[in-house]
Amino acid sequence: MLDELLVAWIGRQRWFGGKGRPIDELSIDADVELTPGLRHLIIAVWQEGSRERYQLLLGERTDLPDRLKHALIGTIDDVHLYDAVHDPDRTGWLLDGMAHDETRSGLRMRHVPGAEIDASPRSLVLGAEQSNTSLVYGDAYICKLFRRLIPGVNPELEVVTALAARNAHHIAQPYGWIETDLDGTDTTLAIMQEYLSNANDGWDLALTSVRDLYALPPDVSATDAGGDFTAESERLGTATAQVHRELAAAFPTGLIEPHEVKRMAEGFRRRLGRAVAEVPELREYVSTVEDAYHQVELLTHEVPVQRVHGDYHLGQVMRTPMDWVVLDFEGEPGQPLAERKALSSPLRDVAGMLRSFDYAARHLLVGNSRADELEPRAQEWADRNRAAFLDGYAEGGGVITRADAALLRAFELSKAVYEVVYEARNRPSWIGIPLSAFRPRTV
Structure with missing residues (x-):
């Protein structure tokens, strides 16, 4: 039943790359519980014979506050399912996981060697992006979640960590990242960097x-x-x-x-x-x-x-x-x-x-x-x-x-x-x- 809800929901998201085309099939390739009320999903969407994969932080609440109703995906057995990137009560997991180098069922959360991450700031979603979703934590960090997943290390993570190691001046300093294996390849799910609040x-x-x-x-x-x-x-x-x-x-x-x-x-x-x-x-x-x-x-x-x-x-x-x-x-x-x-x-x-x-x-x-x-x-x-x-x-x-x-x-x-x-x-x-x-x- 969840896959049916996702079919109806995902086509309306601005980051979904297959808008305007019918979805032939949707399956959930991975479903990992991160904390109570928060799951990480990797979703496969088939359209016209080709497959794209997306990631979703799925929140679960029996009582959904008004501030999250715009993120509602659907309800199963009186449990409201929603896009949890919009829920600062859940997204602290991202900071905490990277700060402590946690691993959960194939999800690897890592911090840049020598970087210290304060897990206390609450998040706010930036609304201008088309293909990714970025969360700003206070005035310290910005975490970019790559909604559409492509197997391999994301070039941005590769570049900024290499340049930061050289003490390059013209980049936003990296703090951490999240990765998993996709098709047997290390694949970047998210990267967290310095938030340029005064820029x-x-x-x-x-x-x-x-x-x-x-x-x-x-x-x-x-x-x-x-x-x-x-x-x-x-x-x-x-x-x-x-x-x-x-x-x-x-x-x-x-x-x-x-x-x-x-x-x-x-x-x-x-x-x-x-x-x-x-x-x-x-x-x-x-x-x-x-x-x-x-x-x-x-x-x-x-x-x-x-x-x-x-x-x-x-x-x-x-x-x-x-x-x-x-x-x-x-x-x-x-x-x-x-x-x-x-x-x-x-x-x-x-x-x-x-x-x-x-x-x-x-x-x-x-x-x-x-x-x-x-x-x-x-x-x-x-x-x-x-x-x-x-x-x-x-x-x-x-x-x-x-x-x-x-x-x-x-x-x-x-x-x-x-x-x-x-x-x-x-x-x-x-x-x-x-x-x-x-x-x-x-x-």
């Missing part, structure tokens, strides 16, 4: 700057705007280069030969062809993109590769009172784990951030009656912050040679091609933002 989201800071600029009289340039963001963009570039240096020191590095670079460009070109077939608006820019890819095919030198962030943008960085901190080293959502851990050029991250500056500049133009009037200001803001970021990246030790510039441009346009397809599918009114990437520019 500001990079995307929000950038949008504030853009909003301030748009509110100024037409004769005031971005240079003179009170909310100018370029100093922060430069600091962010420096922090990015330093993170790349730390990643190169903590993990293996390599070189790819020119013929492998050509294969990479061919992959870009194939994705472009599929995108043009789906989004006709791209067709007029094909020659511009093809030319950028061709410049990569002409490269005759080896290209350094290393571990990178893989999904780098303004929403993945936080500004603390001291400096920028980089978050979410999971890689690009939806990609296989091996691909997210694969070595790549650090220019891929640089390109991702450059695209993010363009998005920040034009985000507020969507549906704006003054969009045509404000477009030059958007371009000015984006160009200035892109240039500042690249200056900071060079100051931090990041190297972008003349030959590298061709590869960076190709990475950026490939990202923009992906964005065009995404917006066409999900937010058609936004498609003008990535399309602007294909126009001539100075940075």
Whole structure:
């Protein structure tokens, strides 16, 4: 009967990846009692012949308070079953288990060597996430539960623990994690890190700057705007280069030969062809993109590769009172784990951030009656912050040679091609933002 309740409930959850498709079968692969009134479930969901697995903290109460009714899954024999991540009376188990390195029926709770965990703070669920669920404990910790389970060690756990061991400055310090065996492989269920309670989201800071600029009289340039963001963009570039240096020191590095670079460009070109077939608006820019890819095919030198962030943008960085901190080293959502851990050029991250500056500049133009009037200001803001970021990246030790510039441009346009397809599918009114990437520019 529980599986029937879960079928009706799971399809409505924002973190469920199979929304809009019928569930053919649901089974409970693991069911572990953690404490009285709290169970840990691993759920297998079959849709159209493929299986995905999810984790659930299942709470049990005979009397469900009003504050938890939104988390109700169903009732069996007068026992209310609910998603216990929303219950601070139950989630203290996560802290306590990691603090004491507990093991329960295959669930292994561990703390980072040398880390001390205070198990007393109560939790609060953050509501903005799509694919995971994060619990904030006081102003000390944030615990991210990976709802969809993929066998293997999560890249974020792997990266932040390696960088913390090197005393890297631009990460949120890790405290602990929870793991189990899935398909015979150590699999990360959760990771707990330092909660940056006094930090500001990079995307929000950038949008504030853009909003301030748009509110100024037409004769005031971005240079003179009170909310100018370029100093922060430069600091962010420096922090990015330093993170790349730390990643190169903590993990293996390599070189790819020119013929492998050509294969990479061919992959870009194939994705472009599929995108043009789906989004006709791209067709007029094909020659511009093809030319950028061709410049990569002409490269005759080896290209350094290393571990990178893989999904780098303004929403993945936080500004603390001291400096920028980089978050979410999971890689690009939806990609296989091996691909997210694969070595790549650090220019891929640089390109991702450059695209993010363009998005920040034009985000507020969507549906704006003054969009045509404000477009030059958007371009000015984006160009200035892109240039500042690249200056900071060079100051931090990041190297972008003349030959590298061709590869960076190709990475950026490939990202923009992906964005065009995404917006066409999900937010058609936004498609003008990535399309602007294909126009001539100075940075």
